[in-house]
Amino acid sequence: MIPNPIFFNDNTIMIGLIVCCLVVLAVVMIPKAMRHRKRVRESKCEETVQEEEQEVQMIVVPNEETVLEQSMIDYKKRFLVNANIPTRNGKQVGIRKKYHSRISKIVKVIGENEVTIFSYIDNVLKHHFETFQDDISELYKKNCDDDYLIPKK
Structure with a gap:
């Protein structure tokens, strides 16, 4: 039996490998990116709250x-x-x-x-x-x- 050249040529295999690598990379990186984005948003919220809570303090600097x-x-x-x-x-x-x-x-x-x-x-x-x-x-x-x-x- 002769394999079909459309499904099993070098270009098709190479493209298949690249697509698989991109899928694996996306599966690994997308959750990390989402966690990072969430942390950045939370830290911005905390900074805003801290800025609102800060009081003006007078500092006396002795000579x-x-x-x-x-x-x-x-x-x-x-x-x-x-x-x-x-x-x-x-x-x-x-x-x-x-x-x-x-x-x-x-x-x-x-x-x-x-x-x-x-x-x-x-x-x-x-x-x-x-x-x-x-x-x-x-x-x-x-x-x-x-x-x-x-x-x-």
Whole structure:
């Protein structure tokens, strides 16, 4: 039996393959395009709602001197206060000479000789642990199974 050349020539097969590929591509891409279009419409609606809900807020920008003054006051209140803890208790810690000299000058000049080096270091460490508590706890948990560093409630 001889095949019909109209149905089975190279051009017909090529056109058939192209049509099949286009159908598959359309089946895959049309739903994606519809989802994208829906998301774009929803985001435009949300932006419109947010723009309507926005209030005009007045922002007071302090001058640099005020910010610097407040920053210095905050620093003194946080770090240059005496700790109500007895020093030493049999514990000694070494400090690099350059840091010891620097801390001594800070305590003498800014703390006006009313704060001890121990108090300054204790306050710096307290602030450090309060600021980085979550990071420290997370890193500790990765390396150890106990709950030593988890804050008690």
